[in-house]
Amino acid sequence: MEWRTEFTRDQENQIEEALMTVKDPEIDSISVIELGMIELIKGCHNQVSIYVLPTFMGCPALDIIKSNILKAVSSLSWLEQAAVFFIYDPPWTSDRVTEEGRERLKEFGIAPPPEKIDETGEWHVACPYCESIYTTMDNLFGPTACRSILYCKACKNPFEAMKPVSTLM
Amino acid sequence: MTEQLSDKSKQALINLLYQLADDDFILAFRGSEWLGLAPHIEEDVAYSSINQDTMGHAAMFYKLLEDLGEGDVDELSHARKSTLRKNAVMLELANGPGHYLKEPNYDWAFTVVRNYYYSQAKKVKIDSLKQSSYKPLADAAVKVSMELYYHLLHWTVWFKQLIQAGGEAKEKMINAIKKAEADFGDVLSLGPLAEDIVQSGFIESETVLTQAFHKRMDPVFQGLSIPYSGRFQQINGKGRYGEHTEELVQALDTINEVYKINPKAVW
Numbered sequence: 001m002e003w004r005t006e007f008t009r010d011q012e013n014q015i016e017e018a019l020m021t022v023k024d025p026e027i028d029s030i031s032v033i034e035l036g037m038i039e040l041i042k043g044c045h046n047q048v049s050i051y052v053l054p055t056f057m058g059c060p061a062l063d064i065i066k067s068n069i070l071k072a073v074s075s076l077s078w079l080e081q082a083a084v085f086f087i088y089d090p091p092w093t094s095d096r097v098t099e100e101g102r103e104r105l106k107e108f109g110i111a112p113p114p115e116k117i118d119e120t121g122e123w124h125v126a127c128p129y130c131e132s133i134y135t136t137m138d139n140l141f142g143p144t145a146c147r148s149i150l151y152c153k154a155c156k157n158p159f160e161a162m163k164p165v166s167t168l169m
Numbered sequence: 170m171t172e173q174l175s176d177k178s179k180q181a182l183i184n185l186l187y188q189l190a191d192d193d194f195i196l197a198f199r200g201s202e203w204l205g206l207a208p209h210i211e212e213d214v215a216y217s218s219i220n221q222d223t224m225g226h227a228a229m230f231y232k233l234l235e236d237l238g239e240g241d242v243d244e245l246s247h248a249r250k251s252t253l254r255k256n257a258v259m260l261e262l263a264n265g266p267g268h269y270l271k272e273p274n275y276d277w278a279f280t281v282v283r284n285y286y287y288s289q290a291k292k293v294k295i296d297s298l299k300q301s302s303y304k305p306l307a308d309a310a311v312k313v314s315m316e317l318y319y320h321l322l323h324w325t326v327w328f329k330q331l332i333q334a335g336g337e338a339k340e341k342m343i344n345a346i347k348k349a350e351a352d353f354g355d356v357l358s359l360g361p362l363a364e365d366i367v368q369s370g371f372i373e374s375e376t377v378l379t380q381a382f383h384k385r386m387d388p389v390f391q392g393l394s395i396p397y398s399g400r401f402q403q404i405n406g407k408g409r410y411g412e413h414t415e416e417l418v419q420a421l422d423t424i425n426e427v428y429k430i431n432p433k434a435v436w
């Protein structure tokens with residue numbers, strides 16, 4: 001997350017705190033900052049522009065995220081104008097999820113995106129409940145664009161994992 | 170960025186973007202007609218997720234058109250008549266006999282073959298578009314590529330397994346391959362402005378793309394011990410030139426139903 005503003009440190013902190021309250025509408029334990037979706041924040045005086053990286057293109061949550069970001073920053077009384085722009089460069093990749101973000105995903109019962117993918121395209125994740133690596137892929141495609149469905153053979157729970165996406169694909 | 174484009178280049182770019190957008194749009198719609206009808210529940214989840222991605226890609230290409238002054242995204246996707254559509258004919262063909270609401274005797278083999286062939290061709294094009302001279306299109310290609318990766322994995326599994334199953338499955342797949350190849354020429358065509366599109370560096374030539382396609386398909390067919398013809402036709406018309414089937418007209422009528430009632434509705 002890059003800042004290009006004439007704001008004071010305190011003002012930037014206030015914006016960051018506001019953005020921390022904006023959660024993924026489909027995984028409400030993780031914020032847009034922890035997901036690595038906020039690329040750049042520009043601003044001066046009472047105006048702010050926030051540049052956001054969409055995760056998956058067809059994700060219906062994007063419009064909701066945009067309006068939630070606008071709502072959150074408009075709670076700051078010293079800001080009079082706010083705008084949100086979706087940009088594709090750089091592309092969002094799953095390694096942008098922060099360390100805290102990975103923990104928040106687990107809290108929700110979703111395994112964080114694996115950091116390594118085999119040459120065959122296969123990847124392995126540990127169960128978010130019991131940490132066992134004795135898991136199998138049930139369906140690459142899950143209930144939302146960014147999630148896959150897996151099964152833990154150790155604790156016998158089905159669970160979801162965030163799909164890895166990288167520019168190597 | 171757009172200011173630097175000559176008029177000729179801009180028209181070529183717009184034409185290419187319509188091809189890309191319309192292709193994804195109509196295939197995603199045909200895919201959505203399988204909702205609840207796919208061979209099993211896991212496939213229903215997977216295929217609808219793929220369709221959602223694909224519709225997202227179409228929306229992104231329509232957005233690039235909007236940015237070039239072609240009009241509003243919803244209007245571009247919904248209000249254009251069939252004669253203005255630039256999609257490949259193979260992608261508009263009905264899923265099979267019957268209707269979504271009444272006796273849908275859809276053809277799963279054709280669906281697998283159509284999606285597999287299309288995903289392979291899309292991969293070839295997207296790889297080329299990553300080096301497009303039009304930066305917004307190159308950026309979009311990088312995004313699409315990451316999702317297409319999973320689509321291709323998915324359709325490859327179906328394509329190989331149904332052929333390897335032998336018997337009736339294999340027979341249906343061989344017939345579906347013939348049907349798809351009879352209209353596949355369209356998919357790799359860049360249409361009437363091909364020369365300008367290539368000269369402006371928006372994407373590589375049809376020849377280069379077609380060769381890259383063969384290079385991906387040949388080993389797959391060899392591995393499955395079935396002949397790869399590598400010859401494609403356009404028996405039902407040239408979609409890039411606005412030639413389409415009655416099946417597209419019917420599909421658009423269905424798609425537009427809600428839009429026509431209230432064009433201002435929020436999607």
Ligand SMILES: [Zn+2]
Binds near residue numbers: 130157
């Ligand atoms: Zn477990």
